[in-house]
Amino acid sequence: MSGLAALDAKCSSRLGLITISYYLWTTFVAVVVGIIMVSIIHPGGAAQKEDSEDSSKPIMSSADALLDLIR
Template sequence: MSGLAALDAKCSSRLGIMTISYYLWTTFVAVVVGIIMVYIIHPGGAAQKEDSEESKKPMTSSADALLDLIRNMFPANLVQATFQQVIGVLHFLPLCFIV
């Protein structure tokens, strides 16, 4: 930061523009590569095809899954959830790992 502050305004603005353009260019390349890979590989396509052929269950959409996740974030009874205690199990390392 002190090195950038020591530069004159013209040089530091040029460096800032080059930094932002480099960031935007690499982001654009990453997005294009990602889209091409998804188009070639079709991730999840085989699993959906197998599920739909084997079982006649209705398939849920991504929107339904997202809405279920949001619905499950909030408990049905807020007062009960406030006073309810959840006791977890602690896992300790064996004594041979303690130095």
């Protein structure tokens, strides 16, 4: 922290921009990798096939799932 405080404003702002751009880039890469992995693996696909055979269970909506977090 003291090293950053010793820098002048121009160098400090440049370092801040590099840090923010690195964070945004790695977040973007993580999101893309996550979307690709979900497309390949299809998590929950087997559970949906099993549930389609048993029609006695009620179908939950997204709102029900969110409200279950609060309950």
